[in-house]
Amino acid sequence: MNKKELALKLFDLGVLQFGEFTLKSGLKSPFYLDFRRIVAYPDVLKNISELLWELTAELEFDHLCGVPYAALSISSTMAVLHSKSMIVKRKEKKRHGTKKMVEGIYNEGDSCVVIDDVISSGISMIETLEALELEGLKIKHVLSIVDRMQGGALLLNDYGYKVHTVYTVREILEFMKEGGKINQKQYTNTLVFIETNRINFEQVRARREQATSYSYKKIGKEAEHPVAKKLAKIVQSKKTNLCCSGDVQSGAELLKLADAVGPNICMLKTHTDNLSDMSPQIIQELKILSEKHNFLIFEDRKFADIGHIVMQQFTAAPLCIADWADAVTVHVVAGSSSIEALKATGKLDSTALIVVAEMSTKDTLTSKKYTLKAIDIAEQHSDVVLGTVSQNYRSENPGIMMLTPGINTDRKKDGMGQTYNHPDEAFSKRGVDIMIVGRGIYQADNPALQSEIYKKIGWESYLKRYNEA
Ligand code: 5BU
Numbered sequence: 001m002n003k004k005e006l007a008l009k010l011f012d013l014g015v016l017q018f019g020e021f022t023l024k025s026g027l028k029s030p031f032y033l034d035f036r037r038i039v040a041y042p043d044v045l046k047n048i049s050e051l052l053w054e055l056t057a058e059l060e061f062d063h064l065c066g067v068p069y070a071a072l073s074i075s076s077t078m079a080v081l082h083s084k085s086m087i088v089k090r091k092e093k094k095r096h097g098t099k100k101m102v103e104g105i106y107n108e109g110d111s112c113v114v115i116d117d118v119i120s121s122g123i124s125m126i127e128t129l130e131a132l133e134l135e136g137l138k139i140k141h142v143l144s145i146v147d148r149m150q151g152g153a154l155l156l157n158d159y160g161y162k163v164h165t166v167y168t169v170r171e172i173l174e175f176m177k178e179g180g181k182i183n184q185k186q187y188t189n190t191l192v193f194i195e196t197n198r199i200n201f202e203q204v205r206a207r208r209e210q211a212t213s214y215s216y217k218k219i220g221k222e223a224e225h226p227v228a229k230k231l232a233k234i235v236q237s238k239k240t241n242l243c244c245s246g247d248v249q250s251g252a253e254l255l256k257l258a259d260a261v262g263p264n265i266c267m268l269k270t271h272t273d274n275l276s277d278m279s280p281q282i283i284q285e286l287k288i289l290s291e292k293h294n295f296l297i298f299e300d301r302k303f304a305d306i307g308h309i310v311m312q313q314f315t316a317a318p319l320c321i322a323d324w325a326d327a328v329t330v331h332v333v334a335g336s337s338s339i340e341a342l343k344a345t346g347k348l349d350s351t352a353l354i355v356v357a358e359m360s361t362k363d364t365l366t367s368k369k370y371t372l373k374a375i376d377i378a379e380q381h382s383d384v385v386l387g388t389v390s391q392n393y394r395s396e397n398p399g400i401m402m403l404t405p406g407i408n409t410d411r412k413k414d415g416m417g418q419t420y421n422h423p424d425e426a427f428s429k430r431g432v433d434i435m436i437v438g439r440g441i442y443q444a445d446n447p448a449l450q451s452e453i454y455k456k457i458g459w460e461s462y463l464k465r466y467n468e469a
Contacts, residue, residue, distance in 0.1 A: 001047050007167065007175040013041060016172060018186050027197070030190045031169070033146055035070040035117035048166070049077035052115060052143050055164040059141055062110040063087045065102075067128055070117035074145075078115070087112065089132055101131060101237060108136030119144045119163060121199050122152025126159055130217060134236055146172065151199035158205055169194055214398050214431060216241075222399030227326050227352035228386040231296055231401070234266045235434070240455045241427070241462055243267035243298065243403065245438030251275055251282035257442055258286060261451035262293025267327070269298045269436055272319055283324045296326040302356060304331035307341030315345055322347035327386055329354045332377045339381045352386035360391055360406030361417040368393070375400075387433065391421075394431055405436035409457065414439070423454070427461035 001009060010016045014037060021032040038045050052074065063085045066075025072088065079086035087104030106112075112132060116125055119142075129139050140162060147153050147165040156163050173190055176182045182190070220232030235241055244261045246254050246268055254275065258268050268290065272278050290297050299321050303310045310330070315322045322345060330338050330353050339355075342348060357374035358366040366374075375395050378385045387401030388394065394402035408420035426432040435458050437451075444450035 003051065003166065003171075004175045004179070006044070006047055006051070007172050008179045008181065009044060010038075011176060011179075011181045013037060013044065015044075016176070018176070018182050018190065029197075030186065030193050033118050033148075035074075035145060038070075039073045045073055045077055046081070048145060049074050049081060051166045052145065053078050053082055055143055055166070056113060056141070059113060060111070061113045061141070063104065063106055063112045063137075065089060065112050065114045065132065065137075067114065067116040067125070071115045074117070075115045087137075089128060102135045102137070106135075106137065110137055112137045112139050113141045113143060114139055115143045117144060118146045118148055119152040119156070119165065120148045120150050121204070122150075122155035122201075123204070125152065125156060129159075129161065131236075134217070134233070149194050150197060151201045151204070155199070155201040155204060158201060214394075214433065216433070218398045219401055219433065222397065223386070223401075224383045224399055225348075225352040225386055227296065227350070228399065228401065230326075231266060231386065231434075234294055234296065238263075238266060238294065239459050240264055240266050241432075241434050241458045242451065242455045243269050243434050243436045244441050244451055245269040245300070245405065245436050246442060247271055247274065247438050248442060249274060249276055251277050251279065251285075254282065255285050255289065257447055258289045259293075260448040261441060262289055262295055264448075264451040264455040265293075265295050266434065267296045267298045269300050269438075271300055272321075273301070278318065280320075287324060290326075297324065298327040298329075298354070299325035300329050301325075302329045302331055303338055303342065304333055305338070306334060307337045307344070310338050310341045311345050314342055315347065322351060325351050327352045327354050329356050329389060331356045332374045336377045336380065339377065339384065343381075343384060348384045353381070353384050354386055354403060355388045357388040358390040358393065360404075360419055362413070362419050363417070389436075392430060394433075401433040402431060403434040403436060404430070404432040405438070407435040407437050408440040409454070410440070423457045424461040424464070427458065428464040431465075 015034055017032045021029045023029050064075045064079050065087045066072045068091045075086055087102055087106055089102050132139060142156060142161050142163050144165045147168045149169050153163040177187045216232045216235045220229050223229050242265050244265045246257050248254050248257060301321060303313055321328060328351060332355055355374055355378040358371040371390060371393050375388055378388050378400055379395055379397055382399060385400060387403050389403050391404060404426050406420050407423055407426055409422055411420050413419050423435055426435055437454050441447050441450045
Protein backbone atom coordinates (compact mmCIF):
# COMPACT_ATOMS: atom_id res chain seq x y z
CA MET A 1 0.00 0.00 0.00
CA ASN A 2 1.17 3.50 -0.74
CA LYS A 3 0.88 6.29 1.83
CA LYS A 4 -2.62 7.31 0.79
CA GLU A 5 -4.00 3.77 0.70
CA LEU A 6 -2.48 3.08 4.06
CA ALA A 7 -4.01 6.23 5.55
CA LEU A 8 -7.45 5.20 4.35
CA LYS A 9 -6.94 1.72 5.76
CA LEU A 10 -5.89 3.24 9.10
CA PHE A 11 -9.16 5.14 9.11
CA ASP A 12 -11.14 1.92 8.48
CA LEU A 13 -9.31 0.21 11.35
CA GLY A 14 -10.13 3.00 13.80
CA VAL A 15 -6.55 4.16 14.14
CA LEU A 16 -7.42 7.57 12.70
CA GLN A 17 -10.64 8.82 14.23
CA PHE A 18 -12.61 11.98 13.57
CA GLY A 19 -15.24 13.30 16.01
CA GLU A 20 -14.88 15.07 19.33
CA PHE A 21 -12.18 13.93 21.72
CA THR A 22 -10.79 15.28 24.96
CA LEU A 23 -7.02 14.98 25.05
CA LYS A 24 -4.92 14.31 28.17
CA SER A 25 -4.23 18.04 28.38
CA GLY A 26 -7.97 18.74 28.55
CA LEU A 27 -7.93 20.18 25.04
CA LYS A 28 -10.89 19.23 22.82
CA SER A 29 -9.66 17.82 19.52
CA PRO A 30 -11.64 16.96 16.36
CA PHE A 31 -9.39 13.98 15.65
CA TYR A 32 -7.64 11.22 17.57
CA LEU A 33 -4.81 8.90 16.61
CA ASP A 34 -4.61 5.51 18.29
CA PHE A 35 -1.67 3.55 16.92
CA ARG A 36 -1.81 1.05 19.77
CA ARG A 37 -4.49 -0.69 17.73
CA ILE A 38 -2.15 -1.70 14.94
CA VAL A 39 -0.72 -4.68 16.82
CA ALA A 40 -3.95 -6.42 15.81
CA TYR A 41 -3.12 -6.04 12.10
CA PRO A 42 0.26 -7.54 11.16
CA ASP A 43 0.09 -6.40 7.53
CA VAL A 44 -0.53 -2.80 8.50
CA LEU A 45 2.15 -2.99 11.18
CA LYS A 46 4.60 -4.22 8.59
CA ASN A 47 3.55 -1.57 6.09
CA ILE A 48 3.97 1.29 8.56
CA SER A 49 7.29 -0.14 9.73
CA GLU A 50 8.58 -0.21 6.17
CA LEU A 51 7.51 3.38 5.53
CA LEU A 52 9.38 4.41 8.65
CA TRP A 53 12.39 2.35 7.66
CA GLU A 54 12.52 4.21 4.33
CA LEU A 55 13.04 7.41 6.31
CA THR A 56 16.29 5.99 7.67
CA ALA A 57 17.76 5.25 4.21
CA GLU A 58 20.43 7.92 4.52
CA LEU A 59 21.11 7.46 8.22
CA GLU A 60 23.82 5.54 9.99
CA PHE A 61 23.02 4.29 13.45
CA ASP A 62 23.58 1.40 15.85
CA HIS A 63 20.18 0.89 17.45
CA LEU A 64 16.47 1.48 17.08
CA CYS A 65 14.49 2.51 20.13
CA GLY A 66 10.70 2.59 20.26
CA VAL A 67 8.92 4.73 22.83
CA PRO A 68 6.38 2.59 24.75
CA TYR A 69 3.78 1.56 24.04
CA ALA A 70 2.60 2.24 20.51
CA ALA A 71 6.05 2.42 18.95
CA LEU A 72 7.37 -0.75 20.58
CA SER A 73 5.72 -3.08 18.09
CA ILE A 74 6.82 -0.83 15.25
CA SER A 75 10.46 -0.65 16.26
CA SER A 76 10.48 -4.42 16.88
CA THR A 77 9.13 -5.01 13.40
CA MET A 78 11.72 -2.69 11.85
CA ALA A 79 14.48 -4.34 13.84
CA VAL A 80 13.44 -7.84 12.78
CA LEU A 81 12.88 -6.99 9.13
CA HIS A 82 16.21 -5.21 8.79
CA SER A 83 18.36 -7.08 11.31
CA LYS A 84 18.96 -4.03 13.45
CA SER A 85 19.62 -4.04 17.17
CA MET A 86 16.82 -2.63 19.28
CA ILE A 87 16.82 -1.13 22.74
CA VAL A 88 13.85 -0.33 24.96
CA LYS A 89 13.48 2.59 27.31
CA ARG A 90 11.37 1.72 30.32
CA LYS A 91 8.31 3.76 31.07
CA GLU A 92 8.81 3.13 34.78
CA LYS A 93 12.02 1.92 36.27
CA LYS A 94 12.15 -1.66 37.45
CA ARG A 95 12.15 -2.00 41.20
CA HIS A 96 14.12 -5.23 41.36
CA GLY A 97 17.00 -6.88 39.59
CA THR A 98 19.24 -4.91 37.28
CA LYS A 99 18.39 -1.28 37.79
CA LYS A 100 18.41 -0.27 34.15
CA MET A 101 16.41 2.47 32.50
CA VAL A 102 17.25 1.11 29.10
CA GLU A 103 17.08 -2.57 28.20
CA GLY A 104 19.18 -4.11 25.47
CA ILE A 105 22.86 -4.35 24.62
CA TYR A 106 24.60 -1.07 23.95
CA ASN A 107 27.77 0.85 24.69
CA GLU A 108 28.27 4.43 25.73
CA GLY A 109 28.58 6.52 22.58
CA ASP A 110 26.38 4.24 20.42
CA SER A 111 24.01 6.08 18.12
CA CYS A 112 20.31 5.47 18.25
CA VAL A 113 17.27 6.40 16.20
CA VAL A 114 14.18 6.91 18.35
CA ILE A 115 10.67 6.16 17.12
CA ASP A 116 7.37 7.40 18.46
CA ASP A 117 3.95 7.06 16.92
CA VAL A 118 2.90 10.70 17.07
CA ILE A 119 4.80 13.92 17.69
CA SER A 120 2.56 16.39 19.52
CA SER A 121 4.15 19.13 21.61
CA GLY A 122 7.48 17.29 21.52
CA ILE A 123 8.06 17.81 25.23
CA SER A 124 7.60 14.17 26.26
CA MET A 125 9.87 13.14 23.39
CA ILE A 126 12.58 15.52 24.58
CA GLU A 127 12.33 14.01 28.05
CA THR A 128 12.69 10.51 26.59
CA LEU A 129 15.70 11.58 24.54
CA GLU A 130 17.34 13.16 27.57
CA ALA A 131 16.87 9.94 29.55
CA LEU A 132 18.53 7.95 26.75
CA GLU A 133 21.37 10.46 26.53
CA LEU A 134 21.93 10.06 30.22
CA GLU A 135 22.78 6.44 29.47
CA GLY A 136 25.45 7.63 27.05
CA LEU A 137 23.47 7.08 23.85
CA LYS A 138 23.87 9.60 21.03
CA ILE A 139 20.67 10.66 19.29
CA LYS A 140 20.38 12.85 16.24
CA HIS A 141 17.32 11.49 14.46
CA VAL A 142 13.77 10.92 15.58
CA LEU A 143 11.08 9.14 13.57
CA SER A 144 7.34 9.28 13.92
CA ILE A 145 4.36 8.18 11.91
CA VAL A 146 2.46 11.43 12.30
CA ASP A 147 3.45 14.99 13.03
CA ARG A 148 0.37 16.55 14.65
CA MET A 149 1.76 19.91 13.53
CA GLN A 150 1.44 21.36 17.00
CA GLY A 151 4.98 22.64 17.00
CA GLY A 152 6.66 19.55 18.45
CA ALA A 153 8.82 18.96 15.39
CA LEU A 154 10.01 22.57 15.50
CA LEU A 155 10.78 22.29 19.19
CA LEU A 156 12.77 19.11 18.62
CA ASN A 157 14.64 20.74 15.73
CA ASP A 158 15.41 23.62 17.99
CA TYR A 159 16.92 21.21 20.51
CA GLY A 160 19.13 19.84 17.77
CA TYR A 161 17.20 16.71 16.75
CA LYS A 162 16.16 16.00 13.19
CA VAL A 163 12.57 14.81 12.90
CA HIS A 164 11.43 12.51 10.09
CA THR A 165 7.73 11.71 9.79
CA VAL A 166 5.69 9.60 7.38
CA TYR A 167 2.67 11.93 7.50
CA THR A 168 1.79 15.35 8.70
CA VAL A 169 -1.74 15.51 10.08
CA ARG A 170 -2.51 17.97 7.29
CA GLU A 171 -1.60 15.34 4.69
CA ILE A 172 -3.79 12.77 6.43
CA LEU A 173 -6.64 15.25 6.38
CA GLU A 174 -6.29 15.72 2.62
CA PHE A 175 -6.23 11.94 2.07
CA MET A 176 -9.39 11.58 4.18
CA LYS A 177 -11.18 14.25 2.17
CA GLU A 178 -10.11 12.80 -1.18
CA GLY A 179 -11.04 9.29 -0.03
CA GLY A 180 -14.48 10.41 1.14
CA LYS A 181 -13.88 9.41 4.76
CA ILE A 182 -14.84 12.77 6.23
CA ASN A 183 -17.37 15.40 5.24
CA GLN A 184 -16.76 19.04 4.42
CA LYS A 185 -17.60 20.17 7.95
CA GLN A 186 -15.17 17.71 9.57
CA TYR A 187 -12.50 18.75 7.11
CA THR A 188 -12.94 22.44 7.88
CA ASN A 189 -13.15 21.97 11.65
CA THR A 190 -10.04 19.84 11.72
CA LEU A 191 -8.12 22.20 9.51
CA VAL A 192 -9.04 25.16 11.69
CA PHE A 193 -8.08 23.17 14.78
CA ILE A 194 -4.66 22.29 13.35
CA GLU A 195 -3.98 25.84 12.29
CA THR A 196 -5.01 27.37 15.61
CA ASN A 197 -3.51 24.93 18.09
CA ARG A 198 0.16 25.25 17.47
CA ILE A 199 2.34 25.77 20.49
CA ASN A 200 4.61 28.72 20.55
CA PHE A 201 7.80 26.73 20.63
CA GLU A 202 9.97 29.69 21.49
CA GLN A 203 7.88 30.33 24.55
CA VAL A 204 8.03 26.66 25.52
CA ARG A 205 11.77 26.58 25.07
CA ALA A 206 12.28 29.74 27.12
CA ARG A 207 10.07 28.41 29.93
CA ARG A 208 11.84 25.07 29.89
CA GLU A 209 15.21 26.66 29.97
CA GLN A 210 14.30 28.83 32.89
CA ALA A 211 12.77 25.92 34.75
CA THR A 212 15.69 23.66 34.02
CA SER A 213 18.42 26.16 34.85
CA TYR A 214 18.99 24.20 38.03
CA SER A 215 17.80 20.85 36.70
CA TYR A 216 19.69 17.74 37.75
CA LYS A 217 20.85 17.33 34.18
CA LYS A 218 22.38 20.78 34.19
CA ILE A 219 23.87 20.15 37.64
CA GLY A 220 25.48 16.96 36.34
CA LYS A 221 26.95 18.87 33.42
CA GLU A 222 28.21 21.87 35.36
CA ALA A 223 29.43 20.14 38.51
CA GLU A 224 33.18 19.76 38.69
CA HIS A 225 33.69 17.10 41.32
CA PRO A 226 33.08 13.48 40.21
CA VAL A 227 31.01 12.79 43.33
CA ALA A 228 28.70 15.69 42.43
CA LYS A 229 28.31 14.33 38.90
CA LYS A 230 27.56 10.90 40.31
CA LEU A 231 24.97 12.33 42.68
CA ALA A 232 23.21 14.16 39.83
CA LYS A 233 23.13 10.90 37.91
CA ILE A 234 21.71 8.92 40.83
CA VAL A 235 19.03 11.55 41.42
CA GLN A 236 17.93 11.38 37.80
CA SER A 237 18.04 7.64 37.42
CA LYS A 238 16.32 6.85 40.75
CA LYS A 239 14.04 9.90 40.53
CA THR A 240 14.79 10.81 44.10
CA ASN A 241 16.13 13.96 45.69
CA LEU A 242 15.84 12.52 49.16
CA CYS A 243 18.80 12.29 51.53
CA CYS A 244 17.89 10.35 54.64
CA SER A 245 19.65 11.39 57.79
CA GLY A 246 20.33 8.19 59.72
CA ASP A 247 20.73 9.71 63.17
CA VAL A 248 20.49 6.44 65.07
CA GLN A 249 22.72 5.23 67.86
CA SER A 250 24.10 1.87 66.86
CA GLY A 251 25.67 0.27 63.81
CA ALA A 252 22.93 -2.35 63.60
CA GLU A 253 20.21 0.31 63.55
CA LEU A 254 22.07 2.30 60.90
CA LEU A 255 22.53 -0.71 58.62
CA LYS A 256 18.92 -1.79 59.05
CA LEU A 257 17.75 1.71 58.18
CA ALA A 258 20.12 1.99 55.20
CA ASP A 259 18.81 -1.26 53.74
CA ALA A 260 15.19 -0.23 54.29
CA VAL A 261 15.38 3.27 52.82
CA GLY A 262 18.16 2.53 50.29
CA PRO A 263 15.91 2.11 47.23
CA ASN A 264 14.34 5.53 47.84
CA ILE A 265 17.31 7.76 48.58
CA CYS A 266 20.17 9.35 46.68
CA MET A 267 22.25 9.87 49.83
CA LEU A 268 22.43 8.57 53.35
CA LYS A 269 23.65 11.13 55.84
CA THR A 270 25.46 9.91 58.92
CA HIS A 271 26.78 11.20 62.23
CA THR A 272 29.11 8.28 62.84
CA ASP A 273 30.58 9.92 65.95
CA ASN A 274 27.18 9.27 67.54
CA LEU A 275 27.32 5.51 66.98
CA SER A 276 28.07 3.75 70.25
CA ASP A 277 29.74 0.83 68.45
CA MET A 278 31.31 2.54 65.43
CA SER A 279 33.80 0.22 63.71
CA PRO A 280 35.40 -0.34 60.28
CA GLN A 281 33.07 -3.35 59.91
CA ILE A 282 30.01 -1.09 60.04
CA ILE A 283 31.48 1.15 57.37
CA GLN A 284 32.31 -1.86 55.23
CA GLU A 285 28.74 -3.11 55.44
CA LEU A 286 27.37 0.36 54.81
CA LYS A 287 29.48 0.58 51.66
CA ILE A 288 28.03 -2.71 50.44
CA LEU A 289 24.52 -1.36 50.99
CA SER A 290 25.38 1.89 49.22
CA GLU A 291 26.41 -0.13 46.18
CA LYS A 292 23.45 -2.44 46.38
CA HIS A 293 20.96 0.45 46.44
CA ASN A 294 23.04 3.03 44.58
CA PHE A 295 23.25 5.87 47.11
CA LEU A 296 26.09 8.04 48.38
CA ILE A 297 27.32 8.21 51.97
CA PHE A 298 27.47 11.69 53.41
CA GLU A 299 29.17 12.14 56.80
CA ASP A 300 27.79 15.27 58.41
CA ARG A 301 30.95 15.97 60.43
CA LYS A 302 30.77 19.79 60.09
CA PHE A 303 34.50 20.48 60.33
CA ALA A 304 34.93 23.91 61.87
CA ASP A 305 38.33 24.22 63.50
CA ILE A 306 41.67 25.65 62.41
CA GLY A 307 43.15 23.99 59.34
CA HIS A 308 45.68 21.91 61.24
CA ILE A 309 42.99 20.24 63.36
CA VAL A 310 40.51 19.87 60.51
CA MET A 311 43.09 17.86 58.59
CA GLN A 312 43.45 15.47 61.51
CA GLN A 313 39.72 15.21 62.11
CA PHE A 314 39.17 14.28 58.49
CA THR A 315 41.83 11.60 58.27
CA ALA A 316 42.52 10.28 61.78
CA ALA A 317 41.41 7.01 63.36
CA PRO A 318 39.09 5.75 64.64
CA LEU A 319 36.65 7.32 62.16
CA CYS A 320 39.03 7.65 59.15
CA ILE A 321 36.30 9.66 57.40
CA ALA A 322 38.48 10.47 54.41
CA ASP A 323 38.69 6.79 53.54
CA TRP A 324 35.00 6.13 53.06
CA ALA A 325 32.75 9.24 52.96
CA ASP A 326 31.53 10.36 49.53
CA ALA A 327 30.77 13.78 51.00
CA VAL A 328 31.42 15.67 54.24
CA THR A 329 30.16 18.96 55.63
CA VAL A 330 32.48 21.80 56.47
CA HIS A 331 31.74 25.11 58.17
CA VAL A 332 33.49 28.19 56.87
CA VAL A 333 33.23 30.10 60.14
CA ALA A 334 37.03 29.88 60.23
CA GLY A 335 37.16 31.18 56.66
CA SER A 336 38.27 29.26 53.60
CA SER A 337 41.26 27.79 55.45
CA SER A 338 39.09 24.84 56.52
CA ILE A 339 38.51 23.95 52.87
CA GLU A 340 42.14 24.51 51.99
CA ALA A 341 43.23 22.24 54.86
CA LEU A 342 40.90 19.48 53.68
CA LYS A 343 42.32 19.89 50.17
CA ALA A 344 45.84 19.65 51.55
CA THR A 345 45.14 16.12 52.82
CA GLY A 346 45.14 15.05 49.16
CA LYS A 347 42.02 13.00 49.91
CA LEU A 348 39.39 15.04 48.08
CA ASP A 349 39.47 13.07 44.84
CA SER A 350 36.87 10.68 46.15
CA THR A 351 35.24 12.87 48.80
CA ALA A 352 33.40 16.10 47.99
CA LEU A 353 32.72 18.94 50.39
CA ILE A 354 29.41 20.46 51.37
CA VAL A 355 29.68 23.94 52.82
CA VAL A 356 27.33 24.79 55.69
CA ALA A 357 26.12 28.22 54.66
CA GLU A 358 22.92 28.59 56.62
CA MET A 359 21.43 26.59 59.48
CA SER A 360 17.86 25.51 60.10
CA THR A 361 17.62 26.48 63.76
CA LYS A 362 15.20 29.19 64.84
CA ASP A 363 17.83 31.65 66.11
CA THR A 364 20.78 30.70 63.92
CA LEU A 365 23.62 33.19 63.65
CA THR A 366 23.98 32.47 59.93
CA SER A 367 22.65 35.83 58.78
CA LYS A 368 22.02 36.58 55.13
CA LYS A 369 25.42 38.27 54.93
CA TYR A 370 27.17 35.24 56.43
CA THR A 371 25.29 32.84 54.18
CA LEU A 372 26.09 34.73 50.98
CA LYS A 373 29.74 34.96 51.99
CA ALA A 374 29.82 31.22 52.69
CA ILE A 375 28.27 30.55 49.27
CA ASP A 376 30.98 32.75 47.78
CA ILE A 377 33.66 30.63 49.43
CA ALA A 378 31.95 27.49 48.16
CA GLU A 379 32.01 28.91 44.62
CA GLN A 380 35.69 29.74 44.89
CA HIS A 381 36.32 26.05 45.60
CA SER A 382 33.93 24.58 43.09
CA ASP A 383 36.50 21.94 42.16
CA VAL A 384 35.95 20.21 45.52
CA VAL A 385 32.57 21.56 46.65
CA LEU A 386 29.44 19.61 45.77
CA GLY A 387 26.97 21.99 47.34
CA THR A 388 25.90 24.16 50.22
CA VAL A 389 23.61 23.40 53.12
CA SER A 390 21.22 26.30 53.16
CA GLN A 391 17.59 27.23 53.67
CA ASN A 392 16.94 30.31 51.55
CA TYR A 393 19.90 31.04 49.33
CA ARG A 394 21.69 29.06 46.67
CA SER A 395 24.70 29.48 44.48
CA GLU A 396 23.93 30.70 40.99
CA ASN A 397 26.43 28.14 39.74
CA PRO A 398 24.21 25.15 38.82
CA GLY A 399 27.19 22.90 39.56
CA ILE A 400 26.85 23.71 43.26
CA MET A 401 23.76 22.09 44.71
CA MET A 402 21.54 23.36 47.48
CA LEU A 403 20.93 20.77 50.20
CA THR A 404 18.34 21.52 52.83
CA PRO A 405 17.71 19.89 56.21
CA GLY A 406 14.83 20.82 58.46
CA ILE A 407 12.31 19.08 56.22
CA ASN A 408 9.23 17.41 57.62
CA THR A 409 5.71 17.04 56.28
CA ASP A 410 4.07 16.91 59.71
CA ARG A 411 5.96 19.17 62.10
CA LYS A 412 7.06 22.81 62.19
CA LYS A 413 9.59 22.46 65.05
CA ASP A 414 11.09 19.91 67.44
CA GLY A 415 11.09 21.93 70.67
CA MET A 416 14.90 22.09 70.66
CA GLY A 417 15.51 24.82 68.13
CA GLN A 418 15.05 22.85 64.92
CA THR A 419 12.57 24.36 62.45
CA TYR A 420 10.95 22.51 59.57
CA ASN A 421 9.65 23.27 56.11
CA HIS A 422 7.45 21.16 53.87
CA PRO A 423 9.22 19.62 50.82
CA ASP A 424 6.89 21.54 48.52
CA GLU A 425 8.04 24.85 49.99
CA ALA A 426 11.66 23.72 49.69
CA PHE A 427 11.61 22.51 46.09
CA SER A 428 9.04 24.53 44.26
CA LYS A 429 9.57 27.84 46.09
CA ARG A 430 13.14 27.90 47.38
CA GLY A 431 14.89 26.07 44.58
CA VAL A 432 16.31 23.29 46.76
CA ASP A 433 18.02 20.36 45.00
CA ILE A 434 18.33 17.78 47.78
CA MET A 435 16.19 17.54 50.91
CA ILE A 436 17.51 16.00 54.10
CA VAL A 437 15.00 14.19 56.29
CA GLY A 438 15.93 12.58 59.60
CA ARG A 439 13.28 11.94 62.24
CA GLY A 440 10.50 12.24 59.66
CA ILE A 441 11.77 8.89 58.35
CA TYR A 442 13.76 6.95 60.94
CA GLN A 443 11.25 7.56 63.73
CA ALA A 444 8.34 6.36 61.56
CA ASP A 445 6.78 2.93 62.21
CA ASN A 446 7.80 1.89 58.73
CA PRO A 447 10.86 3.84 57.56
CA ALA A 448 10.92 2.04 54.18
CA LEU A 449 7.39 3.14 53.37
CA GLN A 450 7.94 6.59 54.84
CA SER A 451 11.04 7.10 52.69
CA GLU A 452 9.05 6.09 49.63
CA ILE A 453 6.42 8.70 50.51
CA TYR A 454 9.06 11.41 51.02
CA LYS A 455 10.76 10.37 47.79
CA LYS A 456 7.53 10.80 45.84
CA ILE A 457 6.60 14.09 47.49
CA GLY A 458 10.13 15.42 46.88
CA TRP A 459 10.09 14.43 43.23
CA GLU A 460 6.60 15.81 42.54
CA SER A 461 7.52 19.07 44.29
CA TYR A 462 10.65 19.33 42.17
CA LEU A 463 8.64 18.74 38.97
CA LYS A 464 6.30 21.58 39.96
CA ARG A 465 9.21 23.90 39.22
CA TYR A 466 8.83 22.91 35.57
CA ASN A 467 5.08 22.91 35.47
CA GLU A 468 4.64 26.28 37.11
CA ALA A 469 7.47 27.99 35.29
P1 5BU B 1 15.78 15.94 61.53
O1 5BU B 1 15.54 14.76 62.38
O2 5BU B 1 15.08 15.83 60.14
O3 5BU B 1 15.47 17.23 62.23
O4 5BU B 1 17.35 15.87 61.24
C1 5BU B 1 18.03 16.87 60.55
C2 5BU B 1 19.45 16.45 60.29
O5 5BU B 1 20.06 17.48 59.52
C3 5BU B 1 20.31 16.27 61.51
O6 5BU B 1 21.19 15.21 61.28
C4 5BU B 1 21.09 17.56 61.63
O7 5BU B 1 22.42 17.35 62.09
C5 5BU B 1 21.16 18.04 60.21
N1 5BU B 1 21.15 19.50 60.09
C6 5BU B 1 20.08 20.29 60.45
O8 5BU B 1 19.06 19.78 60.89
N2 5BU B 1 20.13 21.63 60.29
C7 5BU B 1 21.22 22.25 59.81
O9 5BU B 1 21.20 23.48 59.67
C8 5BU B 1 22.33 21.44 59.47
C9 5BU B 1 22.25 20.08 59.58
BR1 5BU B 1 23.80 22.24 58.80
